[in-house]
Amino acid sequence: MDKQNIFDNIEQYSPEDIVRLIKQGVVTQEELKNPDNTGGYYSAEVRNKVDVLLRSAEPNDWAAAQQAGTVEAYQRYLEAYPAGAHRKEAEEAILRCRQDNEDQVWKKIVATNTIEAYQRYLDDYPDGEHRDEARDKKEKLREAASSAEDKRVWDAVDKDDIDAVRKFMKNNPQNIYCKEAQELINDSINSSYFDYTVEELLHDIDQVVTDKTISDPQLRMYELIKKALDDKKGKIEVDDILDIIELDNNRLPSLVISRLIQDSYFSYEDLEDLGISREFVRQLAKNTQGAKFEASDSPLNIDRVSTELYFWGIPSSGKTCALGAILRVAGSGTVARTMMMDPNCQGYDYMNRLPQCFDSFNGVAILPGGTPVASSYEMGFDLIDDKHKRHPITCIDFAGELIRCMYKKISGKPLTIQEQKALQDLTDVLGGKDENGNTMGNRTKNRKIHFFVVEYGAENRMYEGLPQRNYLDATLQYIDQMGIFKTNTDAIFLIVTKVDKIKARNDEERNRLLLQYIKEKYAAFYGGLEQICITNRINGGIVRVLPFSVGTVCFQDLCKFDARYAESIVDIILKRSHGEATGKIGFLSRIFKG
Numbered sequence: 001m002d003k004q005n006i007f008d009n010i011e012q013y014s015p016e017d018i019v020r021l022i023k024q025g026v027v028t029q030e031e032l033k034n035p036d037n038t039g040g041y042y043s044a045e046v047r048n049k050v051d052v053l054l055r056s057a058e059p060n061d062w063a064a065a066q067q068a069g070t071v072e073a074y075q076r077y078l079e080a081y082p083a084g085a086h087r088k089e090a091e092e093a094i095l096r097c098r099q100d101n102e103d104q105v106w107k108k109i110v111a112t113n114t115i116e117a118y119q120r121y122l123d124d125y126p127d128g129e130h131r132d133e134a135r136d137k138k139e140k141l142r143e144a145a146s147s148a149e150d151k152r153v154w155d156a157v158d159k160d161d162i163d164a165v166r167k168f169m170k171n172n173p174q175n176i177y178c179k180e181a182q183e184l185i186n187d188s189i190n191s192s193y194f195d196y197t198v199e200e201l202l203h204d205i206d207q208v209v210t211d212k213t214i215s216d217p218q219l220r221m222y223e224l225i226k227k228a229l230d231d232k233k234g235k236i237e238v239d240d241i242l243d244i245i246e247l248d249n250n251r252l253p254s255l256v257i258s259r260l261i262q263d264s265y266f267s268y269e270d271l272e273d274l275g276i277s278r279e280f281v282r283q284l285a286k287n288t289q290g291a292k293f294e295a296s297d298s299p300l301n302i303d304r305v306s307t308e309l310y311f312w313g314i315p316s317s318g319k320t321c322a323l324g325a326i327l328r329v330a331g332s333g334t335v336a337r338t339m340m341m342d343p344n345c346q347g348y349d350y351m352n353r354l355p356q357c358f359d360s361f362n363g364v365a366i367l368p369g370g371t372p373v374a375s376s377y378e379m380g381f382d383l384i385d386d387k388h389k390r391h392p393i394t395c396i397d398f399a400g401e402l403i404r405c406m407y408k409k410i411s412g413k414p415l416t417i418q419e420q421k422a423l424q425d426l427t428d429v430l431g432g433k434d435e436n437g438n439t440m441g442n443r444t445k446n447r448k449i450h451f452f453v454v455e456y457g458a459e460n461r462m463y464e465g466l467p468q469r470n471y472l473d474a475t476l477q478y479i480d481q482m483g484i485f486k487t488n489t490d491a492i493f494l495i496v497t498k499v500d501k502i503k504a505r506n507d508e509e510r511n512r513l514l515l516q517y518i519k520e521k522y523a524a525f526y527g528g529l530e531q532i533c534i535t536n537r538i539n540g541g542i543v544r545v546l547p548f549s550v551g552t553v554c555f556q557d558l559c560k561f562d563a564r565y566a567e568s569i570v571d572i573i574l575k576r577s578h579g580e581a582t583g584k585i586g587f588l589s590r591i592f593k594g
């Protein structure tokens with residue numbers, strides 16, 4: 001109905017008609033009371049009757065609005081009764097309804113989760129409670145849609161075709177995968193200048209062995225090989241790794257080989273096809289690890305009359321394996337009749353466990369996993385020779401870290417607490433002079449024999465950026481400064497491990513080639529030892545070079561033990577150490593000596 005028509009013909013409507021129109025929302029009482037609308041024809045009598053009718057109807061209309069519970073119902077009530085008794089309640093109800101309605105709409109929008117739905121909410125509720133969230137969600141959906149499209153386009157590119165990658169970048173400069181594309185292009189360009197070769201891989205593997213910053217060297221070796229094999233543009237293939245193993249079965253450790261097999265790069269059968277004995281392959285498959293030894297914090301203390309044997313060697317020189325083999329032979333009864341261990345010595349447990357590594361199962365022993373590089377061990381035992389003479393021996397296995405400590409001391413570099421301990425162990429048993437020339441340590445009057453251990457073929461292996469000859473040369477300087485070999489020293493030997501690598505027709509040729517090798521690769525160190533022997537009248541000025549091998553070693557950890565070299569050293573120890581008669585004669589002899 002036309003509102004203006006009502007205004008123009010107001011006098012024709014009864015109070016009841018007007019109330020009905022007001023309740024229908026067609027017109028309001030305020031509009032009718034305005035003379036500008038009705039021209040003064042809305043009489044006071046009719047107005048009063050309408051007010052009376054409205055007041056009498058308000059309770060029912062309020063109840064009806066509450067029952068409807070909608071914004072429209074409450075709005076009609078307010079329009080009919082602008083000054084009504086429930087005006088404030090109606091206004092509050094409208095706010096609640098609008099909020100409830102917005103929340104219901106928002107839930108549906110979130111469930112729909114489309115850009116269009118969030119935009120519709122923003123259009124309908126420009127000041128809505130969820131306005132900011134709607135904008136964020138809409139923007140994220142736009143970004144996701146853009147990312148998905150970027151990925152679809154990038155996935156369609158042949159990554160091995162650098163020209164295709166360049167075309168992608170040209171046609172899609174804003175694509176989020178342009179950075180990855182550029183990296184591929186850069187890698188391709190760089191690879192044209194540098195190809196990772198097998199020789200470089202082996203060099204990197206060698207450096208891992210002596211890198212103190214690497215907590216798990218074998219894992220790092222595996223990762224280097226795996227990365228080289230997985231590089232699609234690289235030139236290193238599985239056959240190259242198998243060639244490395246075939247050329248030198250002892251080049252890679254067993255754990256690395258096992259992991260490569262587990263990852264299906266090659267198989268146990270492939271190893272047998274290379275000519276590796278089945279015993280080694282079967283032991284490898286068992287994945288048994290070599291013994292590891294606990295660090296020793298106890299100080300070294302030599303408190304008995306004996307011949308003292310000192311074993312020196314840089315980490316990975318093979319010193320631990322050599323000493324283990326020597327102890328194994330010493331207690332086997334093949335050279336000495338028997339070996340009696342001193343249970344009171346600091347390294348008693350170490351002395352028991354180390355030689356056990358050479359007890360083989362099905363002919364294959366598992367070599368020790370190495371000793372803590374900062375730990376030194378003191379082992380006391382008696383060897384009984386064929387004439388039943390007792391040879392009291394104290395064997396000191398110096399920490400592998402010791403030689404590097406002496407280098408750092410000579411070069412003026414700061415020492416860690418562990419390194420200071422390693423040097424203190426040396427001072428405790430061999431003494432020396434401090435900066436003021438005062439005697440330090442608890443050096444005994446016992447006769448002393450020193451064995452320096454180096455690995456054949458490892459002259460170029462780097463230790464913290466330097467080859468081992470630099471450390472050995474610094475060791476001589478430190479020894480000379482401290483005066484360690486000036487008294488009570490009977491002999492100095494140089495044990496060279498892994499001499500089975502030397503290609504020789506017989507032992508005589510091998511020994512000649514070995515001495516030539518030492519004089520060429522370790523000239524300063526060997527010459528320095530000779531000069532010490534000459535100056536201090538040790539062993540007639542001669543440094544004997546002793547060849548050594550523990551036998552056939554495969555995968556660095558598995559060994560078919562050959563006792564011959566260890567037997568020769570035990571024989572030297574018996575000949576160079578003091579032997580005392582046993583039984584009553586020996587007892588009386590020791591009394592008279594005392």
